[in-house]
Amino acid sequence: MGGDHVKGRGGGADGTPESAEPSPNGRRPTMEDVAARVGVSRALVSVVFRGVPGASASTRERVLAAAAEIGYRPDLAARTLASSRSRVLGVMLTVHNTFHADLVEAMYAEAEQVGYDLVLSAHAPTRHSEKAVGALLGHRCDALVLLGPETSAGFLEELVERVPVVSVGRRFPGTRVDIVNTAEGRAVRLALDHLLGTGHRDIAHLDGGGGAGSVERRRAYRDRMRAAGLADHIRVLPGDHTEASGAEAAHRLLAEGRVPTALFASNDRSAIGFLDAITRAGVRVPQDISLIGYDDIPLAGLAHIQLTTVRQDSVGLAREAVRLAIERLDRPSLPPRSSVLEPELIVRGTTAAPRADVDD
Amino acid sequence: MGGDHVKGRGGGADGTPESAEPSPNGRRPTMEDVAARVGVSRALVSVVFRGVPGASASTRERVLAAAAEIGYRPDLAARTLASSRSRVLGVMLTVHNTFHADLVEAMYAEAEQVGYDLVLSAHAPTRHSEKAVGALLGHRCDALVLLGPETSAGFLEELVERVPVVSVGRRFPGTRVDIVNTAEGRAVRLALDHLLGTGHRDIAHLDGGGGAGSVERRRAYRDRMRAAGLADHIRVLPGDHTEASGAEAAHRLLAEGRVPTALFASNDRSAIGFLDAITRAGVRVPQDISLIGYDDIPLAGLAHIQLTTVRQDSVGLAREAVRLAIERLDRPSLPPRSSVLEPELIVRGTTAAPRADVDD
DNA sequence: GTGAAAGCGCTAACAG
DNA sequence: CTGTTAGCGCTTTCAC
Numbered sequence: 001m002g003g004d005h006v007k008g009r010g011g012g013a014d015g016t017p018e019s020a021e022p023s024p025n026g027r028r029p030t031m032e033d034v035a036a037r038v039g040v041s042r043a044l045v046s047v048v049f050r051g052v053p054g055a056s057a058s059t060r061e062r063v064l065a066a067a068a069e070i071g072y073r074p075d076l077a078a079r080t081l082a083s084s085r086s087r088v089l090g091v092m093l094t095v096h097n098t099f100h101a102d103l104v105e106a107m108y109a110e111a112e113q114v115g116y117d118l119v120l121s122a123h124a125p126t127r128h129s130e131k132a133v134g135a136l137l138g139h140r141c142d143a144l145v146l147l148g149p150e151t152s153a154g155f156l157e158e159l160v161e162r163v164p165v166v167s168v169g170r171r172f173p174g175t176r177v178d179i180v181n182t183a184e185g186r187a188v189r190l191a192l193d194h195l196l197g198t199g200h201r202d203i204a205h206l207d208g209g210g211g212a213g214s215v216e217r218r219r220a221y222r223d224r225m226r227a228a229g230l231a232d233h234i235r236v237l238p239g240d241h242t243e244a245s246g247a248e249a250a251h252r253l254l255a256e257g258r259v260p261t262a263l264f265a266s267n268d269r270s271a272i273g274f275l276d277a278i279t280r281a282g283v284r285v286p287q288d289i290s291l292i293g294y295d296d297i298p299l300a301g302l303a304h305i306q307l308t309t310v311r312q313d314s315v316g317l318a319r320e321a322v323r324l325a326i327e328r329l330d331r332p333s334l335p336p337r338s339s340v341l342e343p344e345l346i347v348r349g350t351t352a353a354p355r356a357d358v359d360d
Numbered sequence: 361m362g363g364d365h366v367k368g369r370g371g372g373a374d375g376t377p378e379s380a381e382p383s384p385n386g387r388r389p390t391m392e393d394v395a396a397r398v399g400v401s402r403a404l405v406s407v408v409f410r411g412v413p414g415a416s417a418s419t420r421e422r423v424l425a426a427a428a429e430i431g432y433r434p435d436l437a438a439r440t441l442a443s444s445r446s447r448v449l450g451v452m453l454t455v456h457n458t459f460h461a462d463l464v465e466a467m468y469a470e471a472e473q474v475g476y477d478l479v480l481s482a483h484a485p486t487r488h489s490e491k492a493v494g495a496l497l498g499h500r501c502d503a504l505v506l507l508g509p510e511t512s513a514g515f516l517e518e519l520v521e522r523v524p525v526v527s528v529g530r531r532f533p534g535t536r537v538d539i540v541n542t543a544e545g546r547a548v549r550l551a552l553d554h555l556l557g558t559g560h561r562d563i564a565h566l567d568g569g570g571g572a573g574s575v576e577r578r579r580a581y582r583d584r585m586r587a588a589g590l591a592d593h594i595r596v597l598p599g600d601h602t603e604a605s606g607a608e609a610a611h612r613l614l615a616e617g618r619v620p621t622a623l624f625a626s627n628d629r630s631a632i633g634f635l636d637a638i639t640r641a642g643v644r645v646p647q648d649i650s651l652i653g654y655d656d657i658p659l660a661g662l663a664h665i666q667l668t669t670v671r672q673d674s675v676g677l678a679r680e681a682v683r684l685a686i687e688r689l690d691r692p693s694l695p696p697r698s699s700v701l702e703p704e705l706i707v708r709g710t711t712a713a714p715r716a717d718v719d720d
Numbered sequence: 721g722t723g724a725a726a727g728c729g730c731t732a733a734c735a736g
Numbered sequence: 737c738t739g740t741t742a743g744c745g746c747t748t749t750c751a752c
Contacts, residue, residue: 438745
């Protein structure tokens with residue numbers, strides 16, 4: 001590289017070269033540099049980069065070419081400061097969550113289409129949501145998308161006064177937060193009907209604790225069991241959406257000697273933990289026990305896992321999250337909306353009819 | 361939002377209170393607002409928020425209090441634009457990689473201590489590293505930390521001319537990129553010596569393909585085997601650091617009927633995939649085959665997995681990455697440095713002495 | 721300690 | 737299509 005590009009008024013009309021000075025290597029090229037190189041005004045370059053009408057196709061091309069040559073790229077900080085919008089969406093995620101990874105990946109694609117960029121901020125054990133959100137705010141994101149936020153409704157209520165907020169996977173009734181999530185009730189019914197349809201009656205639920213969607217899934221499980229006349233078989237095992245809690249549940253079940261014929265887990269991670277632990281203990285899946293998860297994370301489809309699960313439409317959730325955020329920017333006074341997506345049952349290898357010898 | 365705030369001269373020395381006015385809800389408070397509220401100049405507020413000397417303790421307190429009351433937080437875009445440094449580190453990661461998650465978590469803590477913020481940008485199948493890096497550049501990050509980048513050396517060579525770059529886990533000899541990684545050679549020796557020490561001779565290696573560190577691990581495996589006089593037993597199974605490739609390797613081994621007494625995997629993910637597949641096929645670990653991974657991701661320590669592995673010091677790697685980046689900012693002309701961290705063998709349940717009946 | 725003034729690189733509104 | 741003129745909210749001299 002080692003560019004010794006001339007900045008600013010280089011090649012100015014006055015023709016006094018001494019007024020221009022060589023840019024020290026390391027200076028970031030500006031719009032001015034591009035303009036000078038093409039021989040147009042800075043404003044025109046701005047027009048080109050914003051993609052608004054006002055520049056001829058040929059000018060546009062020359063500007064873009066010159067920019068590429070000197071390695072120019074618009075400065076987001078300056079753009080943000082000058083315009084009221086940063087064209088950046090802030091996303092808070094849990095960096096260890098692979099379902100969030102799926103969502104983020106899809107959101108990148110979605111945001112790009114509407115000319116938006118994403119900045120990610122992680123929520124972690126050592127980093128509270130409040131701090132993660134604060135960072136996003138500092139970056140002047142136009143809107144925030146929170147993935148399964150475990151924040152208080154009060155915090156969100158204040159937050160949403162300052163910036164549009166979309167929550168994915170968790171509802172905040174009574175606040176102005178926009179919501180996108182999966183139809184939890186239908187999802188649970190899909191799972192349980194599949195189990196019931198193959199003859200299961202002794203179906204337990206592995207709970208998700210404080211995780212996103214847990215409350216709805218737990219309630220829907222209870223409702224469906226009651227509706228099927230199986231109120232006596234309702235059994236909710238404590239869990240928290242981690243593999244460890246799934247494994248723990250397996251051990252507890254084994255220790256108690258009361259293994260149900262089927263288990264509906266609140267998410268895939270805990271289902272996989274359960275699967276691994278129970279398999280190692282010699283219990284066969286699905287022959288001895290059927291297992292069904294929730295989310296359809298990448299791991300679930302692996303050849304050696306083949307977990308039957310309820311898929312959440314990550315691409316759809318991502319699309320809706322971006323759409324709601326952008327819409328809210330255009331019309332801040334819209335009433336809070338929620339976008340509910342359809343789940344899909346993915347039948348793989350961990351579910352089958354119960355053993356014939358099971359007395360019920 | 362309808363803010364009709366009057367900017368500029370609020371609360372001036374002329375003592376006309378009517379020139380100050382309450383900030384309407386919806387407008388983001390500025391330094392000016394804080395200054396007006398406390399009755400000081402904007403510059404002083406700036407001094408307080410930058411944490412530089414120049415304000416008395418009492419003033420400092422009053423400013424901070426006023427800022428908290430009106431919900432002010434410094435605008436990063438403005439700060440970035442005005443100063444040469446943004447105090448933001450850009451981090452590129454693979455959002456599906458849980459080891460990256462560990463690193464990011466540790467980096468947040470580390471960066472905070474030196475007054476830096478992190479912005480994350482994901483590399484994904486649908487989003488090339490080049491694009492992820494571009495976004496970071498647009499945000500005017502002071503320096504970039506790339507986690508296991510799979511970019512070409514040429515791209516990095518150009519990149520590092522524009523901004524300090526630290527690569528974690530992958531070396532780029534001949535470029536000015538700073539490196540932090542684990543002592544791969546020692547790590548592999550740790551793993552193999554453990555296996556050799558318990559009597560294994562037929563030790564295969566599950567390769568990591570193009571993944572970070574794979575080349576070094578593969579070579580170190582070969583070297584160590586040769587040094588132990590086991591050149592005949594050198595066997596490298598194709599893999600790519602995913603669970604699926606581990607499972608595939610297991611199936612292939614089984615099909616060929618040539619199962620070694622021990623397997624050293626290039627990372628934990630592939631080791632876990634292998635573990636799951638081979639266990640399901642009825643092969644017992646560690647009785648029939650010992651297995652050792654690399655990284656020590658969160659999953660490895662779970663009760664039902666208990667994978668013996670070589671731990672990479674994620675906290676140390678994170679610390680060094682941040683340190684190198686900051687140092688480079690202060691002294692751009694420093695020669696490229698590399699920081700190599702010590703690995704640690706974590707012996708869990710997947711390794712044991714080989715079966716006595718194995719003829720070798 | 722404090723205040724005034726000049727930008728940072730861009731957008732936006734308008735007159736040519 | 738083009739150039740001009742103001743800022744955006746902050747940092748950074750530099751005088752007081």
